[in-house]
Amino acid sequence: MDLETVKSKLHAMNFRLTQERELVLRTLMESGEMFTAMQLYDRVKEQYNKVGLTTVYRLFEVLTKLRLVTPFLIDGEIYYTFCQGGHHHHFVCLDCHRVKNIYGCEMDTRDFADLGKVEYHRMDLFGHCENCQGSVQPC
Amino acid sequence: MDLETVKSKLHAMNFRLTQERELVLRTLMESGEMFTAMQLYDRVKEQYNKVGLTTVYRLFEVLTKLRLVTPFLIDGEIYYTFCQGGHHHHFVCLDCHRVKNIYGCEMDTRDFADLGKVEYHRMDLFGHCENCQGSVQPC
DNA sequence: AGCTTATAGAAAATGTTTTTCTATAAGGCG
DNA sequence: CGCCTTATAGAAAAACATTTTCTATAAGCT
Known part of the structure; x- marks a missing residue:
């Protein structure tokens, strides 16, 4: 955007x-x-x-x-x-705090209808991005 | 627990x-x-x-x-x-703030290896639980 | 029971976020 | 382009949330 x-x-x-x-x-x-x-x-x-x-x-x-x-x-x-427009999930690098968006969510919230009415959801992955892996000093 | x-x-x-x-x-x-x-x-x-x-x-x-x-x-x-032990996701009721745990995560973090090394992830659903749906006063 | 040490809780300190207030500038309109 | 209304900037103060400090207490080991 x-x-x-x-x-x-x-x-x-x-x-x-x-x-x-x-x-x-x-x-x-x-x-x-x-x-x-x-x-x-x-x-x-x-x-x-x-x-x-x-x-x-x-x-x-x-x-x-x-x-x-x-x-x-x-x-x-x-x-x-x-936040780029459109639904997406996130990969967050714990070292440099860069965020990559993950598109293509395949979740069907109707699968969880027994829990209640789902308004929205989010999923976040945390880890170390390519740049920061193995480097002594995070980028 | x-x-x-x-x-x-x-x-x-x-x-x-x-x-x-x-x-x-x-x-x-x-x-x-x-x-x-x-x-x-x-x-x-x-x-x-x-x-x-x-x-x-x-x-x-x-x-x-x-x-x-x-x-x-x-x-x-x-x-x-x-937090009950073991990996799980959450359904959070936005009205009464009760949390239900969702077990049986099928995600394979290796699917995201191109983004980096995934340490952990979380997924949270937000909505209105059965008790709070339609009620004027959330439980 | 006695001893060591983590903890409770009140009070103070710290750090973060919001509010207040006045001057400024955004942007709509003629 | 210049005028007018009103949202905004930013400094300072206030409000709020969280952490630290300090002393008395009690957890739990021996």
Whole structure:
């Protein structure tokens, strides 16, 4: 998904794509990584030396509403990764925190109708990506 | 899993099963629900009027180390549910926060070897359980 | 029973997230 | 293009969640 698509989704909900949000969004989308609010703030800061922490928190809030971001809980910390459209699962590298999307979910939630009415599901794999395997220093 | 089994697992790691921990653990295990630290503290308090919040936090910490508890991130809040032994997936009721375990995972992580080395995975279904469907007031 | 040491719990400290407030700029409209 | 309305930025404060500290207690081994 490109920035323009995100922009139109924001506009559709009466949110604005400010210069600050664009910088943060770019950093998030281009990285392929997941970040805590503080980590993304630091990353943007070192690249552009702009944008406040509050702005990052508020962008996560907005993107969560639009389901453009997926949260992960790892070691008690909340990470967010940019969420390409369409249902998919995730492979998360525990070293570099890069996220790969896995498409082609074959699950039929009707198989679980005896448990209740399934609204949604998620599946996440955790491990070490090709780049990080065997390397002393994760990429 | 019963309390005695948990007790022995605690002892094996040189942790003690105090009266306070036993009350909290009982409440957690018997409920089948997931709780935030504060919620479990409140529940134990109203039942027994004992046990401090710090104790609940510390018990979650210990149980997490022993992998006897699984954390969930829902609406920015961290919930914990007691974790029966053995690999399984979850069905979480978004209304009453009861958790049902789903055994019989057929996934072969080798199918994803091209993504990296998979250490573990989890799958969670979210929806409305039989009891909560259609009821005005969730059970 | 006595001894060692993990734990309880209150209080303080820490860290994270949200709110408040004012200036600014996004973007719609004429 | 310039004006107008209103969402947003960001600093500071507040609120909230979690961890640490410290001392008394009790778990559980010998």
